[in-house]
Every structure is written in C-alpha cells, then in structure tokens.
Amino acid sequence: MDFRRLPKIELHAHLNGSLSNANILELYFLKYPKKDEEINAKAYKVEKNLKKLTECFIKFKYAHELTDCPERLARATENVIRDFSADNVVYLELRTTPRATEYMTKEIYLKTVCETIRKCREIFPEIIVKLLPSIDRSYGVKNASETIDMIIEFRENFPDVIVGVDVSGNPIGTEFRKFRDCLQKARNAGLKIAVHCAETKGTVDENMEMLDFGMERMGHGTFMNESPETWNKLLEKKIFVECCISSNLKCGTVVDIDQHHIKKLLDADHPVGICTDDFGVFDTNLSREFEICSKTFNLSSTDIESIILTSIEHSFATDSEKSTLKTLVSDFFTETEQAENFT
Numbered sequence: 001m002d003f004r005r006l007p008k009i010e011l012h013a014h015l016n017g018s019l020s021n022a023n024i025l026e027l028y029f030l031k032y033p034k035k036d037e038e039i040n041a042k043a044y045k046v047e048k049n050l051k052k053l054t055e056c057f058i059k060f061k062y063a064h065e066l067t068d069c070p071e072r073l074a075r076a077t078e079n080v081i082r083d084f085s086a087d088n089v090v091y092l093e094l095r096t097t098p099r100a101t102e103y104m105t106k107e108i109y110l111k112t113v114c115e116t117i118r119k120c121r122e123i124f125p126e127i128i129v130k131l132l133p134s135i136d137r138s139y140g141v142k143n144a145s146e147t148i149d150m151i152i153e154f155r156e157n158f159p160d161v162i163v164g165v166d167v168s169g170n171p172i173g174t175e176f177r178k179f180r181d182c183l184q185k186a187r188n189a190g191l192k193i194a195v196h197c198a199e200t201k202g203t204v205d206e207n208m209e210m211l212d213f214g215m216e217r218m219g220h221g222t223f224m225n226e227s228p229e230t231w232n233k234l235l236e237k238k239i240f241v242e243c244c245i246s247s248n249l250k251c252g253t254v255v256d257i258d259q260h261h262i263k264k265l266l267d268a269d270h271p272v273g274i275c276t277d278d279f280g281v282f283d284t285n286l287s288r289e290f291e292i293c294s295k296t297f298n299l300s301s302t303d304i305e306s307i308i309l310t311s312i313e314h315s316f317a318t319d320s321e322k323s324t325l326k327t328l329v330s331d332f333f334t335e336t337e338q339a340e341n342f343t
C-alpha cells in the first residue's frame, strides 16, 4: 500500500514538536537574521532512543525559543499545517499550550494560533484543522485554571477551531487529581477532553482516577495494562487510545516494537488511532507511522481502513465533517481495491 497516498487522520500532534527541519531553519533565520553560526538542530531531535521520558521534555525548549513571538508562531503553525497536508493528512487536531513570553501574552498566543488555523483553510483547502489548547501539568493548577477560563472565552469567537482541551506536560511530580475541578469546568462548557495517560510505569492509582474522571480520548495509555483493573476499565469504557509508536520507542517507554500496546488493543477490538505526537522531534511522519505499524503487526488493508474510520468517529469534528471524511476514506479504499484487482 502507498501510505503517502492514503488519506490520514492525525489526532495527537503537538505544534512545537511538529517542526520539520525546514520549518526550524526558517524560524531560526527569522529570529537571528544576522547570525551565521551553525544551527543546533540536533538539540531539537531525539537521535537515539532515550532512557527517561523526562529527557524528552527538554527537547521542546528549543522549539519554544523559536515560537516566542506572534509572527514566528504564526509562521510555525502555517508550516506545520502545510507539512501535514503534504503528507496527505486530511484531518488534523493540533495541540499546544498557550504561554506568555517576552513578546506576547497567553491570550495573544492562543489568538495567533486560532487565526492562523482559519487563514490556512484558504491556503490548504485539502486539510481540516482543529485545535485542542493544552493544559501543561508542570505549569501548576493556578495556571491551568486561568487557561481553561481563557479557552472557554475564546471558543465564543473560534467555535470552528477550538474543539477540546488536552492535558499534557511532564507527568512526573504533578498530580492529576488537582486538575479535576478545572477540567470539569471545561467539560461543563461543552469542551471535549483528551488526556495523556499512563505514560510512565507505576501510576496505577492515577490511571484509575483518570478513568473515573473520564475522557473522550486517551493519549498513549502505554502502561494501562500494568494492572488488570485499569486495563479492564479501559476496555469497558471503550476510550479511544491515541497510539504514537516512534514517540514511545524514542522516549524509551516502549522498548520492543513487537510489544507495543497497540497490538493488544487491536486484538481486543478496542478503538485506537495511529498518531505522530511530535513528528519533528521524533523524525517521522504519519505515513511512516502507518507503514511501521502495518508491517510490524501485519495489518491488512481492511484493518487500516478500520483504524482510519475509527479515528474519524472519535475525532472532535462535526457530524457533517465526519461524514465527508468517511466517504473520502471509503472511496480511497474502494478505488485501491479495484485498481489492485485489475493488475
């Protein structure tokens, strides 16, 4: 199968982790036009598999320095959308933590990303893009609460862009339970919730708290099978799991690709999607992730079609967008099948 031609759905992509080499280069020269020193792009990439998840979070500082003003943030966003569209991603949910910098407030950050997503509809009409502003756990509860209030307010003006909230950031040293109240507020306001869950070992109690709180989608869920209680509850609740294979391998949370939990979830007929997480940092793209998954687990064309249709169903798109996307994907598989029957 030609995975590049395949119309794909990306439901787990962080803006600052999705900067391609060309995007980094462009942003770097916008920021430092007179500097001719060598760009330290290696500081952004995960070149070999890491030992600890914490090491991975350090990588984002590099991108954050380049997207610290509205102009470069807008350029970065546009370039990321361009890159996903070039990889034939037809529906993209981007996530990013609104943050204040020397040159902009959190409000300006969020406004810039929302406006750029809208602008890109004309430039890249082949891709539908939505936004999940993120709550970064490491920024603390007060910051999260302020961000949620801001997101709810912004959605009034950008209901076509902001569709939910993502909970992310370094899980080590923070407690999910402290964020429950503000997340409940977001839920009451009608926002969908996606939570990074079970990214590291030994968080069984927190995983259970997250499952009890509930969410529309789960990021990673790598160690959900550490306890039969959390595993069974996940299956019972049928919460869609966003699987990011290269990210897990490079962050060292999954050591052997054959043991990746996507296999166990697929065998249990559980809803999953294939995602990139941070294609720039992990040097991949969604086509490659589909190819890796397909080859490792011997997926059939029907399996791949089913994964994409399930992703559409669990996306935060409108019903009419879902229907259009499903037709597009089904038509692709019908045409591919017909062409293969001819040859």
Ligand SMILES: [Zn+2]
Pocket: 012, 014, 168, 196, 219, 277
């Ligand atoms: Zn993520």
